[in-house]
Amino acid sequence: MSVFAAERTVAINAVLRASEVCQKVFKQLVSTETITKKDKTPVTIADFSAQAVVNTILYKSFPNDPIVGEEDSGDLRDEPLDEEKLLDAIDRGSYPGGSQGRMWTLDPIDGTKGFLRGEQFAVCLALIVGGNVQLGVMGCPNLPVDFNAPEGERGCLFIAEKGQGAFQRNFSSTEETKIHVSDISSVSEASFCESVEAAHSSHDDSAQIASLLGMTKPSLRMDSQCKYCSVSRGDADIYLRLPTRADYEENIWDHASGSILIQETGGEISDINGKPLDWSLGRTLKANKGIVAANSKIHSKVIEACNKHFNK
Numbered sequence: 001m002s003v004f005a006a007e008r009t010v011a012i013n014a015v016l017r018a019s020e021v022c023q024k025v026f027k028q029l030v031s032t033e034t035i036t037k038k039d040k041t042p043v044t045i046a047d048f049s050a051q052a053v054v055n056t057i058l059y060k061s062f063p064n065d066p067i068v069g070e071e072d073s074g075d076l077r078d079e080p081l082d083e084e085k086l087l088d089a090i091d092r093g094s095y096p097g098g099s100q101g102r103m104w105t106l107d108p109i110d111g112t113k114g115f116l117r118g119e120q121f122a123v124c125l126a127l128i129v130g131g132n133v134q135l136g137v138m139g140c141p142n143l144p145v146d147f148n149a150p151e152g153e154r155g156c157l158f159i160a161e162k163g164q165g166a167f168q169r170n171f172s173s174t175e176e177t178k179i180h181v182s183d184i185s186s187v188s189e190a191s192f193c194e195s196v197e198a199a200h201s202s203h204d205d206s207a208q209i210a211s212l213l214g215m216t217k218p219s220l221r222m223d224s225q226c227k228y229c230s231v232s233r234g235d236a237d238i239y240l241r242l243p244t245r246a247d248y249e250e251n252i253w254d255h256a257s258g259s260i261l262i263q264e265t266g267g268e269i270s271d272i273n274g275k276p277l278d279w280s281l282g283r284t285l286k287a288n289k290g291i292v293a294a295n296s297k298i299h300s301k302v303i304e305a306c307n308k309h310f311n312k
């Protein structure tokens with residue numbers, strides 16, 4: 001039985017509303033409204049708006065729940081936009097995270113670069129309780145609803161609750177379809193799903209790991225946590241994120257909803273050393289390096305190959 005039925009409904013509504021806002025902004029003003037953040041990554045008015053929408057909706061239903069959100073209004077305060085309410089809603093996402101109690105984590109637009117190119121991005125929201133991800137909802141406005149019909153309908157929602165399985169719903173309908181990861185057991189037949197940007201996940205290393213595993217299929221490359229969605233419905237077999245810098249710590253909002261989606265579709269997820277992801281340490285996964293997600297039959301083989309490759 002669903003333990004988080006109310007949270008599920010509210011999260012779906014929030015993600016759908018934020019996804020609509022992103023689509024509207026894209027059509028109207030995306031090209032003129034890009035700001036470069038201190039860490040040199042881009043952020044748009046859509047990222048801020050989507051965070052404000054989700055935070056506002058969550059606050060209405062769960063006023064005591066803190067939020068670990070990617071954006072803060074610091075980058076906006078210099079802009080002509082001075083709506084205190086909007087800025088306050090954005091800053092409701094400044095919670096430092098940790099192991100105690102419940103919290104939401106939000107990436108209002110994951111894959112901002114994909115969003116700017118009109119390609120893949122996702123609105124990602126997850127509920128973490130006592131350091132465990134319990135619920136994940138992801139909106140993917142540009143993802144084809146059917147991998148085999150890339151020119152067909154786009155826009156899908158992915159929902160996963162601990163112990164309840166995971167579902168895809170198209171933006172055009174409320175019907176939910178149960179999804180699962182691919183069930184291949186021969187890793188040489190598998191394909192990777194990885195970042196477009198080699199700066200976020202090393203393509204050289206992944207090519208060498210593929211060759212260690214005898215894999216020959218081309219990688220499916222796309223921006224954002226849509227990668228998790230693709231693997232969770234079997235479009236590709238292995239989500240791979242390989243560290244490019246020793247000092248980079250993955251953010252919890254970049255992986256929380258994706259991780260529960262993988263687990264609830266029959267997959268396993270860990271870092272590249274096979275270590276479980278630790279959500280209890282604050283805003284980042286500071287105890288982990290990189291990410292590997294795949295069905296349980298091939299996950300350990302990928303970890304073995306990562307070990308061999310990185311410790312050679």
Ligand SMILES: Nc1ncnc2c1ncn2[C@@H]1O[C@H](COP(=O)(O)OS(=O)(=O)O)[C@@H](OP(=O)(O)O)[C@H]1O
Nearest residue numbers: 109110111112113195196197199200222223224248
């Ligand atoms: N060096 C480095 N290594 C790993 N990850 C990084 C790095 N720098 C940034 N980021 C985060 O990557 C998020 C986007 O990841 P993607 O998988 O979509 O990357 S890519 O767009 O396909 O290149 C991106 O999320 P968004 O800012 O929400 O788009 C960042 O949080």
Ligand SMILES: [Mg+2]
Nearest residue numbers: 041042070112
């Ligand atoms: Mg960002």
Ligand SMILES: [Mg+2]
Nearest residue numbers: 107110111254
């Ligand atoms: Mg992100």
Ligand SMILES: [Mg+2]
Nearest residue numbers: 070107109110
């Ligand atoms: Mg983001």
